[in-house]
Amino acid sequence: MKIRKGDDVLVLAGKFRGERAKVEEALPAKNKVVLEGLNVVKRHTKQTSQTMQAGIIEKLMPLDASNVALWCSGHKGPAKVGYKITDGAKVRVCRKCGEAL
Secondary structure, eight states, X not given: OOOOXXXXXXXXXXXXXXXXXXXXXXXXXXXXXEETXXXXXXXXXXXXXXXXXXXXXXXXXXXXXXGEEEEETTTTEEEOEEEEEETTEEEEEETTTOOBO
């Protein structure tokens, strides 16, 4: 998965299409990402020994990683990710403008 925690992304499909957000958590095993402030749902929870709080809790739910694209600040748009090796380190770059992501 080419998206990491802390990346700025643009949502390409779904209810939040066109929104920009920061990646709060990446789940590569499930190919999903949790975005800051988007896809918030309300869950009714019962008090248990693990969760001391009962009631209606707002929770961030993951979106599929295929529905988001990295935001390139170079050309101010969504970026396809390429890789270059510079000084022995693998760096993600935008395929359109060549700027490091």
